Every structure is written in structure tokens, then in C-alpha cells.
Amino acid sequence: xxxxxxxxxxxxxxxxxxxxxxxxxxxxxxxxxxxxxxxxxxxxxxxxxxxxxxxxxxxxxxxxxxxxxxxxxxxxxxxxxxxxxxxxxxxxxxxxxxxxxxxxxxxxxxxxxxxxxxxxxxxxxxxxxxxxxxxxxxxxxxxxxx
Numbered sequence: 001x002x003x004x005x006x007x008x009x010x011x012x013x014x015x016x017x018x019x020x021x022x023x024x025x026x027x028x029x030x031x032x033x034x035x036x037x038x039x040x041x042x043x044x045x046x047x048x049x050x051x052x053x054x055x056x057x058x059x060x061x062x063x064x065x066x067x068x069x070x071x072x073x074x075x076x077x078x079x080x081x082x083x084x085x086x087x088x089x090x091x092x093x094x095x096x097x098x099x100x101x102x103x104x105x106x107x108x109x110x111x112x113x114x115x116x117x118x119x120x121x122x123x124x125x126x127x128x129x130x131x132x133x134x135x136x137x138x139x140x141x142x143x144x145x146x
Contacts, residue, residue, distance in 0.1 A: 004104065005127070007097040010059050011089075015105065017053050021064040028067065028084045034119060036082065047082070052105070056085075056098050065089045066098050070106060070114075078106045080116040095121075099128045 007013060026044045029036035036044075047069065056066035066085040072078035080102055085095040106114050118125060133139060 004100045005093055005096040007056070008092045008094060011056050011065065011094060011097075012059050013098060013101045014055050014057060015053060016055075017048065019057065019064070020048055020053050020055055020067070022048060024064055025067045025082075025084070028086070029082060033082070033084055035117075054098060054102055054105075056094050066094050068098055068102055070102055072106060072109070072111065074109045074111070076110075076112055078109075078111045078114040080114055083116075083121075095124055096127055099125060103128050 022041075022045060025048070026039070026041045029044060030039045030041075031037070051069040051071050052074075054068045054070070055064050057064050066083075066089065068080060068083040070078050070080055080099070083095070083099065085098070103114065114130075116125065116130065
């Protein structure tokens with residue numbers, strides 16, 4: 001496992017679901033995230049309500065600048081998804097620190113594995129310790145085309 005990237009000064013991470021700026025998160029994901037384009041607000045709110053949420057916030061303004069959510073039973077398994085960093089703060093290490101916080105929190109539960117899917121951010125996740133599946137042929141998916 002690799003080290004823990006530090007969050008840049010002036011930012012803090014919270015798992016308090018009451019702090020999630022639902023409107024901002026929905027806007028980010030439904031308009032700029034290839035995996036969630038067009039996602040309805042109601043569906044996003046249900047996803048937030050059923051997940052462990054991580055937000056990165058500017059300590060001065062309180063504005064949310066990044067988001068990630070984890071679907072987990074807090075015992076054996078976790079799925080990291082909806083990771084998004086506001087374009088205005090990308091390149092500052094916010095995303096790496098956010099994913100490291102997810103790693104550390106889920107590890108504290110005794111979870112054996114955390115999965116994720118990414119099209120273009122392999123490098124961010126590899127720095128935190130993620131690696132391709134060793135035996136991808138053992139995994140399957142049930143896809144509902146909607």
C-alpha cells in the first residue's frame with residue numbers, strides 16, 4: 001500500500017452526509033461525468049442517501065470542491081464511485097487525498113476489497129494502492145439496459 005497524500009492547506013474532508021451540497025454534486029455528475037450524464041436528481045439523491053459520502057470542502061468558504069461515495073456493508077465489501085473533483089481545484093492533490101481518505105476509512109471497517117471502475121484516472125488510483133483485478137475472468141456483471 002502506498003503512502004497517504006496530504007490534503008492541501010485550506011481544505012478538509014468530511015463524511016457528514018448533511019454537508020453534501022446535493023445540488024452541486026448532481027450538477028457535476030449529470031453534466032460533466034461521463035458515467036452519470038443525464039442522471040436525474042431524484043436518482044442522485046437516492047444514491048447519496050444509500051451510501052457513505054465523502055466531501056472535500058474549502059475551510060474558508062465552506063464550498064464543496066470534491067465528492068466521492070462508497071457503497072458498502074462496512075464489513076466485507078466496498079464499491080467506490082462518483083468520484084469528482086471540481087475543475088477549479090484539479091491538479092492540487094485534492095483527488096488523491098480524497099481517495100486515500102476513502103481507502104483508510106474502508107480499511108478501518110475490515111473490508112477485504114474496494115472495487116471501482118474508471119475510464120481515464122488509473123494513475124490517480126494506482127498512487128493510492130489500487131491495481132487491476134488479478135483474475136478479471138472470475139468477475140461478472142448483471143447489466144440492466146434502461
